[in-house]
Amino acid sequence: MSQVEFVNITIDGTTVQVPAGEMVIESARRVGIEIPHFCYHPRLTMEAGANCRMCLVEVSMPRKNPDGTLALARMPKPQTSCSLPAAEGMVIETETPMIVEARKGMLEFLLINHPLDCPICDRGGECPLQNNTMHYGAATTRFVEEKRHPPKAYPLSKYVIFDRERCIHCARCTRFASDISGDAQLDFLKRGADMEVSSFRDTEFTSLYSGNVIEVCPVGALLSRPYRFTARPWDLSTQKSICTECSNGCNIKLDHRAGKLLRVNARLNEEVNEEWTCDQGKFGMDYASHEKRLRRPLIRDGAVFREVSWDEALTHVATALSEAGPAAAFLGGARSSNEDLFVLRRLFQEVLGSQNMDHRLGPAYPSAADVRAALGSQSPTPIAAYERMTTIIVFGCDLAVELPILYLRVRKAAVRRGAKVIECQPSSYRERPHANKVTDFAHSSIWYEPGQETAIAEALAHVMTGGRDPGASDGASDAAASLPNAVAEANVEFGSAIPRLDDGPIAIIIGRDVWSRSLSVPATLKAAADKMGTPCVINTYACSVNEQGARELGILPDGSVQASAPGLNADQILHGLKDGTVKALWVSGVDIASQFHDPELVTQSLEQAPFVVVTALDLNRTATMADVVLPLASVAEYDGTYTSMERRVQRFHQAFDAGVDVREEWRIAANVGMRLGVDMPYASWRDIFGAIATSERAFAECTPDNLGDGGRLLADRNNEDSR
């Protein structure tokens, strides 16, 4: 790392050392001075920035007198502190009469076309424009002419409403679209008096990250369609939580009122999501307050369900499970918390003596033993570590859909840190209907047809292990010329030459579609990586919210060291239900009838199963075929932890009471266990988390109190004995 040079600058009388070149607006934050601003945003580039002119400060610089002494020379006009790099001896004043006057004037300009309809604006109460006007603005305006009146509620996308009247043209949303999500679908049109932000020809803003523009907008111009007119900010309560829509583990805030989840905003975590969310997470969590939520336990009574007490339902489940004993089985759990999974595992292993547990729903998943054999015990690459990678290979993965926040980090690594991204994708990827594709920033794109994955992996391995002319200085020689015959025969289209790969750390992301079918791709690349001199990690990331937790806690037929013999996997369990070898099934939190790779098999198995208990939020297809349905608490209604795909254990907090008679899954499992005579004395998530830390080596350094707001990475697997 290069040496950072520091300079001394004085801000309102306080002298502080800051890195040379840091923008003065940031330096002021270091001494506790917040300079009002609208367009400045630390994560957006300054291209098209410094346009709101709100952050003006007075600047003096030391200048040499003829006799050699130094004197301060004040710049004649105020400067924008968001674009003013700190320099040695600089003296900044933020509250002079000139600045007070300038801010008043700027706000008067910004409000010329702003409708000032704060009373009916969603943003009122949490609006930088409103706050700054109250604090720094003049009491009235001298502008008496007609304001502009563009359309008020223009539907920009499925999730975003655009109120053009309120826009102050700060370019934050356009810069988000071009700098961060990269789809660049927003820009200024008709520059001049009629300037407006728009998408191309008013087409739909199809970014998978469109919701972020609502959060970066410093006025009430970009609004959330689901949240619009549902609450005032001062009536909302906020709770820290974790997004459950994928395995990235984005830190979020749940805004709720009167027991109802109203909106999701990002919560800052530099290691994970920075301050972004994807639309899936921001707008997909409405299930927590869905009308169709289950309210009571249900027991099948002929063709219909009957609402029963928890006691009756739990006794019924306990009886059925104890009769099944080792012939009981468990499916799902990738959406349950670590605590849920730990107690469920105890119930099945210790109480029932069954290892028939599987959280995976795809076809022909490799066994845990095969995965360990092929990939060793490498820890996955953490999200933030991508910024340090020289090369990133994305293999058969629609990253923006499968792992949306990792997509933003990989893009940042490529665009801002100069990482070379190589993608090997099925040719159908080009036709995917969204705007956030790796192709836009990839160094090279290699397209293949289904079935050619192994050949492509072999070709990559060939290049990785030096199967090219080492004399080629920039490594841009035609790789196709030296590829093995398999690839030439596969008639693979190489988009462009593969760069040299041995000049720094490499992270390889393999899509679920590829690794869940066959380990040949990860195994081939792993073998090549082991021969390389540079560090190279093969990542087969988990995709569901706590799928990694299910891996860590061994919700797998052969995943547990305690089990003497492996149990049945998902396919075997479902077949076992048909032929009678599996006598009871617990389905946890997942609608397997819709999500299993073979829904037909699920329907047949559930119809013939002697006993099925389903835990669910609502009466999904699987639940309609169950004997007992137990209503679950949603993530907003209880406390616990998830393990994200980078093995980060993170806390989610209860936001509100469910208002209906639902329970956490760990409590349900413990209740059943106690009815079967095994003591599971857990009163809260803390008790269980403590037990996990005691029994699970990976969690050994975790305690309920050391997770913090940002979570904690599990102990590096390389330091463990083989699990």
Place this chain on the structure above:
Amino acid sequence: MTHDRTDPAYARRFSPDAVRELEELVARYPQRKAAMLPALWIAQREYGGEITAEAMEEVAHRLGVPPVEVEGVASFYTMYNLKKRGRKHIEVCACLTCAVLDSASVIHALEQRLGIKAGETTADGEYSLSEAECLNWCEAGTVVQVGHRYYGNVTAEDVDRLLDDIAGDPRNDVVTHADTVVRVQLRGGCKGRPRPSAEVEADRG
């Protein structure tokens, strides 16, 4: 954005000559998108005098920029026609100097004569009329631009002669290239102005 410029799906309307012309222009600059303005001129020509959504998309693909950035540029300059114009596009300067010299009366006279409002096109598709921002010939206000030609010192009384002058002259057709515009003095001079009566054509460049 990495668009495959050789992909035939994107080679929509630009003729081989136009593509060659664009690539020669692109070669002059360090970045492809620097050739945006001439690329839009080519597009306007290739798409029959109108920059349609498809034209902007083609320019975006050929220069490797997002389409909305092309629209941002095209919507700034009035000489790019984002709407279908008549074959003769009459643009009357309505900026300060011309306004002081009563450009409003010129616009009004043209509206009367053509039977359309400013911003509209005649039913036969022959004439479009619009107000323009400063045409940069302030000493000769009111200035009227029709296609490749600039008319100076125009008053409401000159409107009939103006229309006679532009009828059937291909030089007055919709602009296809920025650097061919010439200044013109209407034959017969203008009332009250000590101007030569002969036609004066000179390169603006």
